[in-house]
Amino acid sequence: MPHVLDNLRVVLVATRNPLNLGAAARAMSNFGFAHLRVVNPYALAFREARSAVGASAVLANAEEYTSVADAVADCALVVGTTAVRHRELQHPVRQLSTGARLIRKQLASGRVAILFGSEKVGLSNQDLSHCHWLMRIPTCERNISMNLGQAVAVCLYELVRAADKAVKAERVARAKAGELERITALLLDALQLSGYVNPIATAPTEEKVRRMVRRLNLQPADAEVLLGMLRQIVWKLRVDDAGE
Amino acid sequence: MPHVLDNLRVVLVATRNPLNLGAAARAMSNFGFAHLRVVNPYALAFREARSAVGASAVLANAEEYTSVADAVADCALVVGTTAVRHRELQHPVRQLSTGARLIRKQLASGRVAILFGSEKVGLSNQDLSHCHWLMRIPTCERNISMNLGQAVAVCLYELVRAADKAVKAERVARAKAGELERITALLLDALQLSGYVNPIATAPTEEKVRRMVRRLNLQPADAEVLLGMLRQIVWKLRVDDAGE
Incomplete structure (x- = not known):
């Protein structure tokens, strides 16, 4: 669903x-998303990241904004990410798996922004006020706060995860019974x-x-190999016996 | 399912x-996993990571090994992670979502190891030979290779993702890797x-x-029987050779 992924905007606020x-x-490039937006990043950080060896096309093409409002202005759905459970949140908070399903639906018809806050404090109440709802990754009570890069990876993975259902169940071919019987006899x-x-x-x-x-x-190939091994072992045992 | 998560061993090879x-x-601590094993990490990297500010209990308690065989010896299922599609892989390769489901089942009855290779080259063929099967994260054709920390996060997320669904595990007991290695050696x-x-x-x-x-x-019982058989066969082959 390439054109659909193309509708996502990943928005990093005050990174x-x-x-x-x-x-x-x-x-983002691992999972096929191209459009990164940054809102008031630490200027030095942004410059450094862009000039880093191996910096990706995604980073090179990142768009810079000075407000969340501008960064999400063209999006039909704006979703904030949060680790927090008990902050006084006036938004619906959805589990990532549920939220991602809703986002995928929306992506089919228009742009969606996912917001990630700064490493220290996450999204501010001001930032959150731009969101339709919030999404949380199901982390442990004792250590809820994820690294930013890892949180982005997990959210994007969940977004493509179900798109991938088309994967055919892998076929595992099985050795035929006749071959199994030959293995049995040789063993x-x-x-x-x-x-x-x-x-x-006996x-x-x-x-x-x-x-x-x-x-x-x-599997068929393994059965064949095993047959060859056993033939050799039996042959050797026979030869040795005959020689005694 | 805390005790179930407790059965997972995350094994980082040559990080x-x-x-x-x-x-x-x-x-790992975000998603509730406690047991980290490292195999031949760059010594300096391991020391640095351990002494870093905010280094977690997980890292402090990491166990160090000098071989993959030792690191997985007590595990009943060993799963390698790979980004590669077209390498000549002799293992079944499962999508992460499918693989994680199988791992969760196995975690209900015994220890499971997930292996992650080094940043540069991933897992070697030698490392892979210790695995029952491989698992891949569904990344884009154009940029399949994930950052190690992000790959770990995504895999662990998928493992806990459906945990809420209270997967009823049918128990499939499996022989431990140490026993499989003894069988390998005897064969x-x-x-x-x-x-x-x-x-x-060789x-x-x-x-x-x-x-x-x-x-x-x-299964454990079959592994034991097979070990007994191979011991006898090897003994006989040795005796015959000595008698010649």
Whole structure:
């Protein structure tokens, strides 16, 4: 859904650390988002991040704003991110998984901004007042505050996560029963030749070995390799026996 | 599900950047995971990360290992993470959402390790050979490679994401990695003694055998039986050789 992702604006407000600007931009290009907006970043941080070795196209094309209002002016939905549970929030707060679903719907028809606050204090009440609702990543009570770059990565991952459902269930081919039976027979040979199995008490062992071989869930290629190995081992045990 | 999360081991292999060690540890405590293991980190990076201001309890309690085998020995399921699509991967590769579901199931009954490779090259083939299967985050074709700390955050988020849904885990007990490694070693012995493996060309075979043994999805009881069988076969091959 490339054109849909193209409708997202990641908005970093008052970011202080150039590494976090770089990390956010990197996560964006990892997950296919191109449009970064920064609001009043620490000037030095922004310059440093932009000039860093390997700075991405996302960062190079970042748009700079002096107010949240301007940065989200063209967006139909504005969502704030927060780690806080008990701050006096006048907004609905949604779990990331629920929020991302709503955002995806909206992206189909218009621009959406996701806001991330500064490392120290997050989004201010003033910033939050521009948001339709808030979204939180389900972190632990004891350590709720995420690193900014990691928070951006997790949010964007959740946004593309469901877009990806098209992935076909991987097919796991299985070895045919005839091959499993040949493996069983050879393994039994090896066990007899090595003295693991008493020839007289073979029957119960045979069943056990057969069941075990089936439990291995062998793929065709592995079954073939295993057959080759067992053939060689049995051959060697036979040769040795004959030589005695 | 606190006790369930307690069964996860996050394993960072050959990490170079102290900031990434810190970021991984931070994401772990954000999402409620406590057990970090590091395999051959750059010594300086590890020291720096540990002594950084605000270094977390997770980092302080990180366990250091010198091999992947040791770091995962007590885990029943070992999952590698990869960004790569087209490398010649002999493992099943699952999307993160699918993989996380399987991991959660396994966490209900035993320990699971998730491996993250170094920033430059990811996990080596040698590292991958210890994995039952691989997991990838659905990043863009054009920019698939994620920052390490962000990748850890996204994977852990996906693990806790559906935890609310109270996944009823059907228990699938699995053999521990230490036992699988013993099986691997014995099978290699048998292959060498029987002449299947040219001793000079052992290394690639070793990786192949290790991967194959992981794909067998052995249950603990079967692993024990298989160990007994291989011990007997190897013993017999040795005796025969000595008698010649």
